[in-house]
Amino acid sequence: MPRNEPSRPACLRDGSLGFAPSTGVRLAPELLVSELFRELGYGDSRNLECSKQRDLRDAVNDDSISDPERLLLDTCRGEERGRRGSSIHHFYAPAYPGLSRHAWLRPKSDRTMRAYFLGGPLAHEKARGRLRQASRRRVVNALIGNNSAHVENDCHGKEILSLIALQERNDPPASDIADHLDAALKPRSTLLGGHHDPLAQLLCEDFLEICSLEGGVPRREWLFFLAAYLRIATAMWMLAHLQATVFLRDWLLDACERSGRLPTLEKVQSKLVERYKRLLHPSSSPTREVAQHVENYMQSRVELRLMVQELEGTHSGKFRSASGDPRRLSLTSEGASWLPLSKLLELARGMEWPRITGGERVRLWLTRSAEGWPAWRSPRARGQGKNIDEFLRVLRLDADDSGSGLLDSDRRGAMKIVPGHRLLQLFAFLATKRKVRAKHPQDGGKLVLRDIESHLYEYGIDFRSSSYGRPLLMEKLVEGGLLVGSPDAGESAEVLNPVGN
């Protein structure tokens, strides 16, 4: 089978700066919940003994689960979304981690939740010492259910869903979940090392807020909040993460062409820190913004590999440690097994490129070399670009009818930002909590439209710079019954926190 892209140089392998793990299609947000529950409940979202993927819908339709469990699954069934053959197609979210044992991914499947969520913002915050034991306990308690009947073996005042299939669920013990969480968050190299990453911090804080919400609202509603959060948080983290490869390609190309000075560490850090800003913009007509991010990433990835391959070929010694092991690219020098970015850029600047390019400009040579690869020519149809593109479909409104989607797509695949009502509920809740976290006194500190805009902005969705953004946001908040203030108040119009106080 012909290869889609150049082979990955050893310095860009797993854990290196800009490494983007594999991903794959997730047809609905319920699958993200199921995957997360299985990762944390059973330590792996895959079933290594079964070659075929299985989701909870398959479980509902066979005899492997009990009738009460089937009833419990039905309570958290998503809306109807098209038909598969002659039957109606639904997805199911597991109300409790025990139910996720009935669904799994293939052994060779990607583990997107582990790679881009647990191993992304959460791992970064844990590495910075901000996700402490108490916070991790909050996550575990949320998964088990703060009001679950089986915790104290008492039905009074307990969550109604926890009373269904109480005996059949076989939920994993809390200690197992805690262990699996710790393993998933084990210290590893992240994009910014131990530096402050506002996106990671916000996503982590928001996740903890959602975990704290469990027990405050019905379990079923909490699951939908969680699903809405996972789909937006994972997708935006992924989009932001892809930007790092684009930046790396640009810095390296500039260094090869010797245009300007090499970027300082501060400049690199600040660019990486801001990688999430203004990723998506609302517009009156559909745009290819999401597709362009994927295309940019894939083309940058091919070009980066080609340049690094040349550098590795010329300076092979610099790419290996004293023991002969390949060094991985990192932001700063973290030891002998790491190759700092500044060193790579210096090598690129010092190399005799005309000898390789045959006298052509590096940029031109790079384009000529890259266009030979299918992943460069058809970035969203070949290789990893196709997988990323498929995963990002989880942001689309038509991925489900729950109203937690963000993008409306036309027939040609162009997208338009249309935040669903449940997504706006989620942001109204998160923005309220953020206001409280910022020690904003509660006496009169009402949630206003500006807070929602600001929270969306921190996720990379820029409703501020487009003239179309605010009217759209207002319209959708009105439709969702969330805008209670007068629209005349503009950015100060009062917004309702959907879960009350």
Added chain:
Amino acid sequence: MSMPYVNDFVTKLVRLQQDGKEAISGPVNWLTPPLLEVATESGQTLTEITDAMATQRGHTDRGRWHWLIGSPGNGKSAKLGQIARSLLEAGFEIEDKDGVSIKQPTSDDWLPYLLEVREAGERYSSAYLVQDASVVRHPFDSDCNPAKDLREILREAWTRGLSLILCTNWGVLQRLFDEGHTDPAIRGESWFRAVKGAVSASNQTSSIPTGDGRTVFDEIKVTYEYLDNRSLLVGNDTFEQLLDKATEQSRWKACAGCPSRSLCPMRANRDDLSSGDISRHMVDTLRRAEALSGQTIVFREAVALVSLFLAGCPNDHGGRMPCEWVHDQVREGKDFNLLARRLPMLLFGSSRPYGLTGHGGHVASANAVKREELSSLKAVRELLDRSSAVRRALTPVICGGEISSDVGVERLVGPDGAVTKLDPSLDPRHARVPDEFLAKVSSGTPLSELGLIEYRCLEHWDEMFKAAEAGQISSQGSEVFFWLRRWQTTCLAWMAATSSGRNALRPELDAYLKFCDTSGEPNSRRAEVLHLERTLEQILAPDPASENGALHIKLSESMSLAGRWAEHELRPRLQQYDKRHGIVLRIKIGDVHTFVVSAETFGWLWRRLHLWLSDVSFKPDVLSALRRTRAQAAAASHYSVQDDDVTIIVTDEQKKKRRLVRTQGELVPMSIG
């Protein structure tokens, strides 16, 4: 040639229209009282404020911060103008930072951000006037922020212990509050308490100590006046006062002896508006329009409307004074032009002068209809005598261009305006009104509500019908009669509506206004409220038959909530909004979730209650938003941890339902049926 009769008041009145010179109040026109000055509830406040500027007269040792908070056009600047005049009368000097006095403005567009008030003989000012804190003070500043400018003014006024009269809007205050609340340095300052008071709107009066240094006043009394959503028509007689002022006998003395008087639409409108019945019906119509639009008629709109009724539309006048325009129309016998500026036509037909076919619908088909209508009128004109009065009157109707369809106040009398939507000819319940009115007119009894213009136009229509009959225009005969009849009927319906107050949606909107009015006796409405709430429950139930009509809330496709607990806690309740939100009803579900009921939605509920109406005719988007609100309320409620009287109904993929009832904490499966 002698000078025609001209009423100066009418000439001045035109300038009050939205594009007129006097439409916006500002320091350049504060020296003289506005043409239509009305008493407001803040008369007492005015004296207090004037006293609070004086440091020497022993009136008070407390300064005053009085903030006028409202959206554009709400009358903030007009009130500030009133205060400024009162201060000038009391001997104060008002000037900008450069020493330019309000009495000698440098240009017509002189609009300083800040005015200082100084007592006569005093070197230093004792108060600031800020006419519009919603704009930025330094437009070319790289960091423009009206909230920051306001913060500086407040801090300065507080440090110096000055009185401050401030006009601003809600957004700037909220922004200032938000920025200040997160900054401990600002939050701790005394002046910030005034901002907090304004935003919370709970405590309307407070006192704050002033700065530590040398101050004019040691203490400041803070008061707020919220002008947003304050209706000038509902529970308030400001609009009636404006009408009374504008129709005062003394202002129309100049019309005595005017040869055009009997055919002057402005004068006829004035006579109508000073008569009890028509004036009352007109105000009622505007109240209904206000309810239908869900937005209060602001002061600037109210003044512009009065000006339109009594001075006509400046676009028609072509640079002439309104009286000159009337004289010309009378002399040229353009009776339909005069009719177009009568009250009924201005209210319902401003966007379609003469009452001919208007806009709306598909552009191409609307144009085709218009062409057909005009061709019929042209056919009639050909049959009329060349020197006849009816032909002279009809010509401008056919040629067009003399009467403007752009009369301003678009939101009310524009093509989709709130008053235009009350056109009685749109409501089948008033279908017989034109015929009844015509019968009344034809009976020969003079009708006080009709003037000479209307009678002349009725004669013209009569003659046109006769000409069409006599001319035997067979090829398009029926169409000619159709279009003539339609034109006449439309105008008659509007005339009847103005004289009798019959509008489209009248009973629904009157009921809506009655519900919104908290001043009435609540018990008299209670029964109807209950009926409406019951109706709402029925509409909201996804499948009433399946649950024997009992309330159940669809949480998702697979799960519904039912039981006595939900019935009680999540029952929709009709409530009136607080005054700050204007004339709006809301449905409250649970503790925090509300849904604003527009007059249109209320109208449907009312019709559902009183007339035969199918539930499927309820607007689907409103229904889904309402259901979503209730599902949100259910989600935010604590149904899942209630020990008793909670039922969940779970539907599987095969549509098989299972009911689980929770009692004494335990969950009991029950059969369906």
